[in-house]
Amino acid sequence: MALPTLANGLPAAPARTWPGLARSWARQLARLGESRPATIGATLVLLWVLLAALAPLIAPYPPNANDMAAVARPTPSAAHWLGTDHLGRDILSRILWGARPVLTVAPLAVLGAAVLGSLLGLTAGYRGGVIDLAIGRACDIVLSFPVIILYMIILAHFGSSAINIVAVLTLTKAPIIARIVRGLTIELRSREYVAAAKMRGESTLYVMLVEILPNARGPLIVDMCLRTGYNVVIIGALGFLGIGLPPPDPDWGGMVKDTYGMMSVWPHMALFPCAAISSLVIGFNLLAVGLREIGLRD
Amino acid sequence: MTDTPILAFEHVRISYFGRMGESNVVPDLTFQIAPGEAMGLVGESGCGKSTVALAAMRYLGRSGRVTGGRILFEGRDVADLSASELCALRGRRVAMVYQDPMASLNPVMTVGRQLMEVPMLHEGLGAGAARAKALDMLAEVKLLDGERMMARYPHQLSGGQQQRIVIAMALIAEPSLLIMDEPTTGLDVTVEAAVLDMVRELRHRHRTSVLFISHNLGTVVRVSDRIGVMYAGELVEEGSIRQVFANPRHPYTRGLLDCLPTLGRDKRQAPLVSIPGQVSSAQGRPPGCAFAPRCSHAEPGRCTVAPIHLAGVAGESGHLARCVREAELPRRERPRPGAVAAEVRRAAPVAVEIEGLTKVYADRRGLFGSPRAPVRALGGVDLHVSKGETLAIVGESGSGKSTLARVLAGLETASAGRARIDGAEVGALRVESRPLALKRALQMVFQNPDSTLNPSHSVGYAIRRALRRLRGMKGSEEAGETVRLLDVVRLPAELAGRKPDRLSGGQKQRVAIARALAGNPAVIVADEPVSALDVSVQASVINLLSEIQAARDTTLIFISHDLSVVRYLADEVAVMYLGVVVESGRAADIFAPPFHPYTEALLSAVPVPDPEAQRARIVLEGPLPSATALPRGCPFSGRCPRRIGAICDETPPPVQTRPGGHRIACHIVVEELAQLQRASLGA
Numbered sequence: 019m020a021l022p023t024l025a026n027g028l029p030a031a032p033a034r035t036w037p038g039l040a041r042s043w044a045r046q047l048a049r050l051g052e053s054r055p056a057t058i059g060a061t062l063v064l065l066w067v068l069l070a071a072l073a074p075l076i077a078p079y080p081p082n083a084n085d086m087a088a089v090a091r092p093t094p095s096a097a098h099w100l101g102t103d104h105l106g107r108d109i110l111s112r113i114l115w116g117a118r119p120v121l122t123v124a125p126l127a128v129l130g131a132a133v134l135g136s137l138l139g140l141t142a143g144y145r146g147g148v149i150d151l152a153i154g155r156a157c158d159i160v161l162s163f164p165v166i167i168l169y170m171i172i173l174a175h176f177g178s179s180a181i182n183i184v185a186v187l188t189l190t191k192a193p194i195i196a197r198i199v200r201g202l203t204i205e206l207r208s209r210e211y212v213a214a215a216k217m218r219g220e221s222t223l224y225v226m227l228v229e230i231l232p233n234a235r236g237p238l239i240v241d242m243c244l245r246t247g248y249n250v251v252i253i254g255a256l257g258f259l260g261i262g263l264p265p266p267d268p269d270w271g272g273m274v275k276d277t278y279g280m281m282s283v284w285p286h287m288a289l290f291p292c293a294a295i296s297s298l299v300i301g302f303n304l305l306a307v308g309l310r311e312i313g314l315r316d
Numbered sequence: 317m318t319d320t321p322i323l324a325f326e327h328v329r330i331s332y333f334g335r336m337g338e339s340n341v342v343p344d345l346t347f348q349i350a351p352g353e354a355m356g357l358v359g360e361s362g363c364g365k366s367t368v369a370l371a372a373m374r375y376l377g378r379s380g381r382v383t384g385g386r387i388l389f390e391g392r393d394v395a396d397l398s399a400s401e402l403c404a405l406r407g408r409r410v411a412m413v414y415q416d417p418m419a420s421l422n423p424v425m426t427v428g429r430q431l432m433e434v435p436m437l438h439e440g441l442g443a444g445a446a447r448a449k450a451l452d453m454l455a456e457v458k459l460l461d462g463e464r465m466m467a468r469y470p471h472q473l474s475g476g477q478q479q480r481i482v483i484a485m486a487l488i489a490e491p492s493l494l495i496m497d498e499p500t501t502g503l504d505v506t507v508e509a510a511v512l513d514m515v516r517e518l519r520h521r522h523r524t525s526v527l528f529i530s531h532n533l534g535t536v537v538r539v540s541d542r543i544g545v546m547y548a549g550e551l552v553e554e555g556s557i558r559q560v561f562a563n564p565r566h567p568y569t570r571g572l573l574d575c576l577p578t579l580g581r582d583k584r585q586a587p588l589v590s591i592p593g594q595v596s597s598a599q600g601r602p603p604g605c606a607f608a609p610r611c612s613h614a615e616p617g618r619c620t621v622a623p624i625h626l627a628g629v630a631g632e633s634g635h636l637a638r639c640v641r642e643a644e645l646p647r648r649e650r651p652r653p654g655a656v657a658a659e660v661r662r663a664a665p666v667a668v669e670i671e672g673l674t675k676v677y678a679d680r681r682g683l684f685g686s687p688r689a690p691v692r693a694l695g696g697v698d699l700h701v702s703k704g705e706t707l708a709i710v711g712e713s714g715s716g717k718s719t720l721a722r723v724l725a726g727l728e729t730a731s732a733g734r735a736r737i738d739g740a741e742v743g744a745l746r747v748e749s750r751p752l753a754l755k756r757a758l759q760m761v762f763q764n765p766d767s768t769l770n771p772s773h774s775v776g777y778a779i780r781r782a783l784r785r786l787r788g789m790k791g792s793e794e795a796g797e798t799v800r801l802l803d804v805v806r807l808p809a810e811l812a813g814r815k816p817d818r819l820s821g822g823q824k825q826r827v828a829i830a831r832a833l834a835g836n837p838a839v840i841v842a843d844e845p846v847s848a849l850d851v852s853v854q855a856s857v858i859n860l861l862s863e864i865q866a867a868r869d870t871t872l873i874f875i876s877h878d879l880s881v882v883r884y885l886a887d888e889v890a891v892m893y894l895g896v897v898v899e900s901g902r903a904a905d906i907f908a909p910p911f912h913p914y915t916e917a918l919l920s921a922v923p924v925p926d927p928e929a930q931r932a933r934i935v936l937e938g939p940l941p942s943a944t945a946l947p948r949g950c951p952f953s954g955r956c957p958r959r960i961g962a963i964c965d966e967t968p969p970p971v972q973t974r975p976g977g978h979r980i981a982c983h984i985v986v987e988e989l990a991q992l993q994r995a996s997l998g999a
Contacts, residue, residue, distance in 0.1 A: 052335065210762035211770040211778075213727055214831065216747050218785040219755050232772035
């Protein structure tokens with residue numbers, strides 16, 4: 019392969035240039051096609067991202083608009099494809115709008131947990147000894163709490179807003195990621211390239227972030243996908259418990275909570291939001307399974 | 317006994333199917349193993365020898381398939397066997413021994429149960445009879461104290477003992493064919509020698525046929541009657557051991573023999589002859605001879621047009637070679653240990669000086685962990701190297717040689733004693749606390765090509781980063797120096813943009829050398845830098861190291877278990893055993909009597925690729941004692957074949973110094989040692 023050369027005759031590192039970077043990303047994305055679970059998962063997730071992004075354009079009604087005429091017959095019809103809820107609000111529109119907070123809060127929380135968890139895990143695994151012990155026990159304490167009760171206490175105290183939910187999820191998920199990263203770090207820190215980095219006098223932070231973390235990314239990304247799926251479930255559960263995103267804006271869990279009492283009469287009101295939650299979670303899980311499959315193949 | 321071969325490959329074609337489509341690793345393979353015969357298969361990594369072993373038992377897995385020809389076991393086509401017939405065959409009629417014994421043993425079952433399982437399953441024996449059989453087998457593989465051995469779990473055994481157990485499990489069913497795939501590659505030389513001797517003896521006693529696969533010509537010679545040399549999935553030469561080694565006809569076989577640093581060779585005579593290039597991928601198979609692109613005898617037009625067939629060598633029945641120019645090539649000259657150029661001993665200043673260096677991993681007690689006894693990795697090592705020379709440190713695993721390297725490099729600190737580099741004390745200094753000048757002064761080349769470079773960073777990044785940190789370079793100066801360093805290690809500049817996963821093992825090790833050179837070090841510590849490389853590549857890396865050393869007047873501390881490489885490269889040698897230096901001195905003195913008895917044992921265990929070499933053999937019994945319970949006297953006393961009595965166990969041996977700085981730590985007077993050893997060498 020002929021590499022592009024710079025003016026001084028040196029070969030350009032392909033990863034440094036933007037088109038090169040785009041190409042390498044495109045190659046990575048194309049590899050998703052190698053695994054059926056990854057393809058299905060990515061399609062589901064992308065579909066939801068697209069629907070959420072386009073909600074203002076494609077939602078047939080405003081999410082909180084009441085159609086009083088439909089209250090008497092809320093079942094699916096030509097005017098309301100997925101029917102309306104007990105207040106006459108269009109369920110399709112509410113599901114589309116409801117995808118937006120879920121798809122912001124869940125990934126943000128995972129990102130937060132990944133950053134915090136990676137730092138904790140890297141430090142614990144690389145430094146070992148007392149530091150490892152301290153971080154490990156702190157994580158155990160967080161993990162030993164029944165999470166739902168923890169969420170209820172914290173959110174009841176600080177109020178439930180998107181920011182607080184992100185913060186709570188970050189704090190409770192970071193220990194899990196920290197454990198994964200710690201395990202990988204312990205394995206990677208004895209690699210010879212780490213010794214080589216020390217021998218040229220690199221700082222601990224450099225070794226952790228530049229030498230070790232990039233090689234832990236495979237399992238980390240897989241876990242982040244899984245974790246995002248779980249977060250979607252938890253956000254749904256919080257909504258159902260009434261400590262999710264504040265009303266009246268649509269929230270899938272909240273939609274189930276508002277209408278599950280009418281399950282025997284109008285099951286569609288609760289089932290459609292449930293289906294939305296399930297499909298998104300399944301999408302993330304399949305993506306994780308597929309990514310692991312692709313990773314194992316290398 | 318019939319004349320049906322035990323195993324016959326008839327025009328077998330094997331391919332793997334993956335993302336890239338079909339890759340044909342074995343194009344057309346034909347060979348036979350007669351009853352009671354041992355056939356050796358040699359070749360470098362990627363030549364398809366393990367594929368052959370797996371295909372023989374239909375173990376290829378999901379992606380591999382036999383796409384042509386027939387594989388016959390005792391005359392029956394393996395492909396026609398049903399699942400249950402195959403099951404009855406494997407383990408009962410054919411047994412396999414692989415490189416890693418731990419992967420073949422069940423970690424949660426005692427060795428005894430695993431051994432008994434085989435006859436109980438295959439022959440329907442009762443527990444008592446199976447037990448008796450297992451005990452017999454343990455005695456046959458020379459494991460003493462069978463009763464106690466039966467009760468052990470695999471992790472409680474040494475690597476050599478584990479491999480003996482695996483061999484015992486393989487032979488207990490009295491198979492007609494034993495397939496061994498690199499069975500001794502992970503073992504120390506002394507253990508390897510003992511295992512190979514045992515295999516040879518057992519196969520004669522049980523009349524078992526053996527397919528012995530190895531990359532090491534020296535080990536194949538010790539076990540096999542016939543040898544097949546594989547290159548790119550083809551047999552390029554086949555014949556009896558004597559025929560192939562006395563008169564190798566294929567240029568690849570000759571290349572393999574020429575690139576070995578056999579014990580008589582020395583860097584002052586001539587550089588090693590390496591085979592240029594690397595094995596072409598299965599996709600890029602050239603139309604004619606697969607070896608033509610690397611062959612110095614290749615003639616375009618003759619070698620590169622049509623497939624070449626195995627043809628008989630004139631006057632030698634059963635000796636075949638796949639080379640059109642076979643008849644034209646002269647006989648290979650066996651390299652004679654010629655006169656070594658008189659050693660020029662320079663009055664160079666001392667570059668590295670080590671005095672009483674000790675490393676003890678202290679008694680550690682975790683919060684919940686059980687207390688662990690202190691481990692003495694180094695017990696008072698004294699060594700020194702002059703500037704520009706090579707000090708080789710030799711020893712088996714557990715000898716402390718790598719710990720010594722890590723202390724010098726600052727990755728570990730010494731518990732006591734001193735180590736000075738150019739006069740600066742470093743023994744107790746971790747690399748983090750060494751000043752920049754000291755970091756630059758000493759750099760390291762590591763053992764494992766797959767772990768020495770960070771898979772996430774490009775080659776260029778690895779070198780540039782070292783230049784930036786060690787020499788403070790930036791921008792175009794840094795880029796220019798990167799290209800220059802790649803050139804020093806004979807790598808093209810385009811490699812700078814590549815990630816390590818697209819490099820071969822030899823290329824990775826060259827990059828690691830370039831990275832070590834970035835700081836312009838006065839001392840390079842190389843910890844087994846070539847032991848993971850194929851022989852043809854090994855030669856070129858050794859040549860590179862000695863060239864760089866000569867050009868830069870670098871001091872090289874070369875750690876190795878391979879005495880042939882050490883003989884070739886070293887000026888000064890130190891032999892280590894259990895953390896102490898048992899013998900040290902000029903290379904010429906170390907490799908001639910008097911030896912320390914341990915050095916003598918090591919030397920006699922070196923696999924020599926020469927069926928003519930019949931030497932007195934010393935087989936060390938028993939495993940290395942653990943470093944937590946060291947003997948009071950000589951550390952080697954427990955295994956020493958020349959042990960003279962209680963004094964060896966009780967009193968540490970005196971260091972006897974001979975002229976030329978040759979030091980031997982032994983109770984036997986050196987003159988007497990010399991006499992004894994000359995006698996056994998002459999016998």
